[in-house]
Amino acid sequence: MNTVPTPKRIAILGSTGSIGHSTLSIVESFPERYSVVSLAAGRNVEDALAQCLRWRPRVVSMADAQLADALQRKLNANGIKDIEVVYGSAGTIRVATLPDVDFVVSAIVGVAGLEATYAAVQAGKTIGLANKECLVAAGELIIAAAREKNVALLPIDSEHNAVHQCMRGGTRQEVRNIWLTASGGPFRNMPLAEFEHITVEQALKHPTWVMGRRITVDSATMLNKGLEIIEACRLFDVPASQVKVTVHPQSTIHSLVEFVDGSILAQLSVTDMRLPVLYALSYPERVPSDLNFDLKSLSQLDFSTPDFERFPCLRLAYEAAEAGGSACIALNAADEVAVAAFLNGVIPFTSIPRTIEAVLTRMPVTHPATIPAVLEADAEARSVAREVLSSAASMATTTRI
Amino acid sequence: MNTVPTPKRIAILGSTGSIGHSTLSIVESFPERYSVVSLAAGRNVEDALAQCLRWRPRVVSMADAQLADALQRKLNANGIKDIEVVYGSAGTIRVATLPDVDFVVSAIVGVAGLEATYAAVQAGKTIGLANKECLVAAGELIIAAAREKNVALLPIDSEHNAVHQCMRGGTRQEVRNIWLTASGGPFRNMPLAEFEHITVEQALKHPTWVMGRRITVDSATMLNKGLEIIEACRLFDVPASQVKVTVHPQSTIHSLVEFVDGSILAQLSVTDMRLPVLYALSYPERVPSDLNFDLKSLSQLDFSTPDFERFPCLRLAYEAAEAGGSACIALNAADEVAVAAFLNGVIPFTSIPRTIEAVLTRMPVTHPATIPAVLEADAEARSVAREVLSSAASMATTTRI
Numbered sequence: 001m002n003t004v005p006t007p008k009r010i011a012i013l014g015s016t017g018s019i020g021h022s023t024l025s026i027v028e029s030f031p032e033r034y035s036v037v038s039l040a041a042g043r044n045v046e047d048a049l050a051q052c053l054r055w056r057p058r059v060v061s062m063a064d065a066q067l068a069d070a071l072q073r074k075l076n077a078n079g080i081k082d083i084e085v086v087y088g089s090a091g092t093i094r095v096a097t098l099p100d101v102d103f104v105v106s107a108i109v110g111v112a113g114l115e116a117t118y119a120a121v122q123a124g125k126t127i128g129l130a131n132k133e134c135l136v137a138a139g140e141l142i143i144a145a146a147r148e149k150n151v152a153l154l155p156i157d158s159e160h161n162a163v164h165q166c167m168r169g170g171t172r173q174e175v176r177n178i179w180l181t182a183s184g185g186p187f188r189n190m191p192l193a194e195f196e197h198i199t200v201e202q203a204l205k206h207p208t209w210v211m212g213r214r215i216t217v218d219s220a221t222m223l224n225k226g227l228e229i230i231e232a233c234r235l236f237d238v239p240a241s242q243v244k245v246t247v248h249p250q251s252t253i254h255s256l257v258e259f260v261d262g263s264i265l266a267q268l269s270v271t272d273m274r275l276p277v278l279y280a281l282s283y284p285e286r287v288p289s290d291l292n293f294d295l296k297s298l299s300q301l302d303f304s305t306p307d308f309e310r311f312p313c314l315r316l317a318y319e320a321a322e323a324g325g326s327a328c329i330a331l332n333a334a335d336e337v338a339v340a341a342f343l344n345g346v347i348p349f350t351s352i353p354r355t356i357e358a359v360l361t362r363m364p365v366t367h368p369a370t371i372p373a374v375l376e377a378d379a380e381a382r383s384v385a386r387e388v389l390s391s392a393a394s395m396a397t398t399t400r401i
Numbered sequence: 402m403n404t405v406p407t408p409k410r411i412a413i414l415g416s417t418g419s420i421g422h423s424t425l426s427i428v429e430s431f432p433e434r435y436s437v438v439s440l441a442a443g444r445n446v447e448d449a450l451a452q453c454l455r456w457r458p459r460v461v462s463m464a465d466a467q468l469a470d471a472l473q474r475k476l477n478a479n480g481i482k483d484i485e486v487v488y489g490s491a492g493t494i495r496v497a498t499l500p501d502v503d504f505v506v507s508a509i510v511g512v513a514g515l516e517a518t519y520a521a522v523q524a525g526k527t528i529g530l531a532n533k534e535c536l537v538a539a540g541e542l543i544i545a546a547a548r549e550k551n552v553a554l555l556p557i558d559s560e561h562n563a564v565h566q567c568m569r570g571g572t573r574q575e576v577r578n579i580w581l582t583a584s585g586g587p588f589r590n591m592p593l594a595e596f597e598h599i600t601v602e603q604a605l606k607h608p609t610w611v612m613g614r615r616i617t618v619d620s621a622t623m624l625n626k627g628l629e630i631i632e633a634c635r636l637f638d639v640p641a642s643q644v645k646v647t648v649h650p651q652s653t654i655h656s657l658v659e660f661v662d663g664s665i666l667a668q669l670s671v672t673d674m675r676l677p678v679l680y681a682l683s684y685p686e687r688v689p690s691d692l693n694f695d696l697k698s699l700s701q702l703d704f705s706t707p708d709f710e711r712f713p714c715l716r717l718a719y720e721a722a723e724a725g726g727s728a729c730i731a732l733n734a735a736d737e738v739a740v741a742a743f744l745n746g747v748i749p750f751t752s753i754p755r756t757i758e759a760v761l762t763r764m765p766v767t768h769p770a771t772i773p774a775v776l777e778a779d780a781e782a783r784s785v786a787r788e789v790l791s792s793a794a795s796m797a798t799t800t801r802i
Contacts, residue, residue, distance in 0.1 A: 165664060169569045174687040179696055246696055256669070261683070262676055262692035263566060264669040268657070275663055282662070286575040291663035295580055295647055298704040305697050 007035040008281065011095050011125075013116055014107035015039035016047040018212075019130040019156060022273040023105050024051065026281060029289070034281060038095040040108065040116065043067060049074045052083055059084045059098060061091030092116040097123040103281065105156065106131045109212070110336075111378050114138050118371050121145045121153075128280035129235075130156040136227050137329045138374045139234030140367065153235060154280035159228050160235055161276035162254035162267035167236065169257065169265045178232050179256040179264075181248040182306060185220040188247060192310055198349035200342065217339045221352050222306065223331075226317020230328050233321050240321035245314065247304045252293075269293045312353040316360060325367035326377045327360060333381035334359035334388075341389050351392070358388040408436040409682065412496050412526075414517055415508035416440035417448040419613075420531040420557060423674040424506050425452065427682060430690070435682060439496040441509065441517065444468060450475045453484055460485045460499060462492030493517040498524040504682060506557065507532045510613070511737075512779050515539050519772050522546045522554075529681035530636075531557040537628050538730045539775045540635030541768065554636060555681035560629050561636055562677035563655035563668035568637065570658065570666045578643050579633050580657040580665075583707060585648040586621040593711055599750035601743065618740045622753050623707065624732075627718020631729050634722050641722035646715065648705045653694075670694050713754040717761060726768035727778045728761060734782035735760035735789075742790050752793070759789045 010027065014020045020039075027034040038059040041048035045062070048071050052060055060083055062068040068087035075083055086094050089112070096104050096116040104120040106113055107130040117134045120127060122145055129135065134142050146153050155161050159180045167175065186205050187198065203220045204213060218224035225245055232243045246256075256266040269275050270293045278289055308315050313335070320331040338355035341347045347355065362384050368374045411428065415421045421440075428435040439460040442449035446463070449472050453461055461484055463469040469488035476484055487495050490513070497505050497517040505521040507514055508531040518535045521528060523546055530536065535543050547554050556562050560581050568576065587606050588599065604621045605614060619625035626646055633644045647657075657667040670676050676692045709716050714736070721732040739756035742748045748756070763785055769775045 165570050165666060168571075169566050169666075170687045176689075244696070246699070253667070256696070258694075258696065259687050260689035261679055261687040262670055262690050262694060263680065263687070264694055264696065265566060265570075266654070266667045266669060268665040268667060269663055278662055279664065286571045286660050286662040286664070288577075288661040289663050293659075293663060293665055295645070295657070295659065295665065295704070296706050298647070300704070301702040303696070303699040303701070 007031070007033055009035055009037045009100055009102045010105060010281070011038040011040075011098065011101040011103070011120070012036065012105045012107065013040040013092060013096055013113055014042065014105075014109065014131070015051055016041045016044040017107055017109065019105065019107035019273060019277065022277045023107070023281075024055065026274055026278050027055075030287060033287065037101050038098050040092045040095045041071075042108070045070045045074065049078075052080065053078065057083060059086060059095055061086045061088075061095045064088060089115055093119045096120040096125070101125055103128060105277070106134060107156070111137060111375060114374060115371050118142055118145060121149060121151050124149050124151060126152045126154070128154050128156045128277065132227050132231060133332060135231040135234045136332045137378055138371060139230065139328065140325065141369070141371065141374065143234050143237075152283070154283055155231070155235060156273070156276045156280050157228075158251075158254040158271065158273070158276055160231055160255070161279055163232060163236060163257055165267045165279070166255065166257035166265035169263070170259045172237060174259050174261075175236070175238065175257055176242070176260045177258040178236060178238060178243045179258060180225060180228050180232060180243065180245050181251065181253050181255050182222060182225045182245050183219065183251050184247040184249055184304075184306070185222060187220055187310070188249070195310070195350050196348055200345065203342070203349060213343060214336060214339050217342060217352070218335065221313045221349070222311040223313035223317065223335050223352070223356070225306075226313050226320075227332060229317050230321045230331075240318050243321075245306050247306050248302065250301055252298065252301055313356065316353060316356050320360065323365045325365055326363060326381070327365050329368070329374060329377045330359050330363045330381040330384075331356060333378045334385040337382050337385035337389065346393070347389065355385055355388050355392075359385045362388070408432070408434055410436050410438045410501055410503045411506060411682070412439040412441075412499065412502040412504070412521070413437065413506045413508065414441040414493060414497055414514055415443065415506070415510065415531070416452055417442045417445040418508055418510065420506065420508035420674060420678065423678045424508070424682075425456065427675055427679050428456075431688060434688065438502050439499050441493045441496045442472075443509070446471045446475065450479075453481065454479065458484060460487060460496055462486075462496045463488045465489060490516055494520045497521040497526070502526055504529060506678070507535060508557070512538060512776060515775060516772050519543055519546060522550060522552050525550050525552060527553045527555070529555050529557045529678065533628050533632060534733060536632040536635045537733045538779060539772060540631065540729065541725065542770070542772065542775065544635050544638075553684070555684050556632070556636060557674070557677045557681050558629075559652075559655040559672065559674070559677055561632055561656070562680055564633060564637060564658055566668045566680070567656065567658035567666040570664070571660045573638060575660050575662075576637070576639065576643070576658055577661045578645050578659040579637060579639060580645045580647050580659060581626060581629050581633060582649040582652065582654050582656050583623060583626045583646050584620065584652050585650055585705075585707070586623060588621055588711070589648060589650070596711070596751050597749055601746065604743070604750060614744060615737060615740050618743060618753070619736065622714045622750070623712035624714035624718065624736050624753070624757070626707075627714050627721075628733060630718050631722045631732075641719050644722075646707050648707050649703065651702055653699065653702055714757065717754060717757050721761065724766045726766055727764060727782070728766045730769070730775060730778045731760050731764045731782040731785075732757060734779045735786040738783050738786035738790065747794070748790065756786055756789050756793075760786045763789070
């Protein structure tokens with residue numbers, strides 16, 4: 001008699017990224033609990049090959065035909081014949097919807113993960129959600145589909161994962177406010193007058209987390225926290241007015257939930273993404289891990305209220321969250337374009353929120369009813385953002401946006 | 402069609418004490434949810450009368466026949482005929498076990514509340530537990546009875562109430578450690594050499610909570626936290642090795658639960674006993690209240706490891722918790738005798754733990770199987786404590802215990 005349960009069968013969308021690696025590290029630690037069925041590996045052929053050799057997935061998807069071909073040749077050279085290599089958005093969808101997949105980790109950065117995640121929800125897979133766009137750009141659609149298919153969406157990011165844990169202390173109706181903690185980024189104490197002169201190098205130095213370039217700048221503008229406000233609204237079905245932000249530089253408390261009786265639950269842990277991955281993969285169980293937070297090492301936790309003047313992106317995010325639909329798409333898309341321009345030295349740091357605001361002002365709010373319509377609105381917002389930037393550049397001799 | 406549920410019918414053991422008043426304040430705020438059926442009011446006739454006039458309970462119990470008679474005369478003078486006045490331990494038991502009582506708030510200080518609380522458990526009432534002795538002295542008995550009768554024991558003290566809330570984030574088997582927070586009392590930073598000269602006045606100044614005299618001294622020796630360790634062991638079925646203490650002077654986080662995956666949940670709220678009372682009364686629901694904790698007011702939280710040399714009572718409590726049975730009874734009883742001697746100027750502050758240790762050493766560990774046996778062990782421990790104190794006093798010219 002075998003009492004060990006069948007391992008949960010996992011597809012990872014974005015297997016070569018940071019969350020992908022954290023997920024595989026968890027699978028490595030718990031081979032009796034989790035197995036890898038399929039991977040969407042994107043553009044990193046070397047890493048994809050290494051993952052194929054180690055995990056022997058049934059299906060691997062690459063970003064395009066050329067990369068798929070490159071991987072196929074390397075697999076052949078290693079004498080591996082039993083891995084199906086696919087590519088593109090159809091390939092990612094195939095990875096996400098294989099019949100023997102139980103759980104899909106959605107960790108492709110950007111809108112590229114939307115279609116496959118939506119397809120996975122439609123196919124009834126449990127979703128571990130690490131992709132922001134799924135909730136920010138397509139939240140209304142994906143949440144509706146998840147409800148219809150009775151699919152669990154388990155957040156794999158430290159803040160929403162913390163909220164998910166704290167929500168267990170009561171019902172949705174018993175929640176008064178969700179409090180997301182924010183590190184405040186590198187500029188929370190910089191005089192506002194110096195913001196205009198923030199360099200790319202300064203913006204890329206995050207005090208707590210080591211992350212990608214865009215998300216690090218988003219953390220410096222607090223747009224990142226703004227996107228999380230929208231995610232929290234979608235994920236936990238609360239209006240933006242019930243999602244608050246507290247600046248907590250130590251990032252020890254990952255978020256809090258305030259209940260109607262006045263009690264607040266908070267979640268603390270090490271700042272290691274394997275923890276939310278493990279939580280999502282094992283939910284509703286908790287699996288023993290060595291990801292210990294030593295409470296004896298805790299000495300001081302600080303909190304303060306975020307300054308909306310210093311961080312206009314927060315205000316813009318609340319406005320977008322309330323407007324919903326394409327406003328959230330535009331917020332995210334315009335920010336991506338503006339951050340790229342900042343990283344390329346084209347615009348100053350303070351023009352990031354100005355660009356976003358200009359795009360939000362120009363685009364009427366619509367509520368796209370399909371994923372292609374979401375992608376279209378996203379493309380339009382990027383195009384508007386580029387227009388805003390180029391018209392600002394042409395005026396740059398006299399004024400700055 | 403009436404959709405308002407029948408109010409929960411409440412008995413309060415210790416109605417004229419601090420928790421009794423907090424409970425009545427909650428009933429006052431939610432008359433549609435809670436009603437008062439019976440009160441055990443103890444020795445305060447004036448307060449008992451006022452509560453009778455306001456709440457019109459069916460039964461009121463006083464500490465003895467004389468006090469009951471005094472209350473009866475005052476009720477007669479006010480023309481009130483429909484309140485039954487009873488007294489003594491039989492009276493308290495009657496208050497606790499009336500057939501139309503749903504919920505018993507057990508808030509009589511000391512061993513006096515044991516019998517009635519045990520009877521309430523046997524009668525299948527839900528218990529809101531604010532009396533330490535129920536779990537410290539008679540924990541093994543009361544927990545066993547509660548399990549047998551499938552009775553919920555809901556803690557009404559800030560720490561265990563916090564733990565109860567955090568435990569909702571997982572199962573009992575998923576708990577790695579319970580972390581009780583301690584203010585550390587007024588002496589957490591005093592040089593150890595000065596402990597011998599601590600005055601009664603100094604010991605009665607608690608930095609956070611305003612409480613009774615014994616509990617304030619217990620907080621200064623941290624014996625109070627020691628009793629809470631034992632309570633946590635009983636209430637949440639964990640060994641003493643899984644109950645830890647962290648010193649947190651702000652008393653904002655009321656306690657924490659560390660799960661096996663490495664996640665920690667913490668509960669924060671205002672330091673107002675009405676909140677745990679409301680939580681216990683309304684559990685498993687949460688009822689909207691105005692007991693708000695303003696997270697915007699949160700600026701800094703400090704934590705440190707308690708110093709067992711400075712606070713030997715903590716070590717003694719761990720030892721008693723592990724030994725169980727009469728060791729826990731002796732810990733509590735010896736402390737009560739020693740604290741009274743300290744408050745009367747008979748022994749120095751540092752002799753409180755010395756007295757307790759001497760009593761623990763002298764008394765063999767037994768496991769009383771009935772409430773009378775618990776009371777007997779309690780009386781014996783008090784007698785041993787007095788012997789220890791008087792033999793120390795007789796030696797006081799040459800040495801000190």
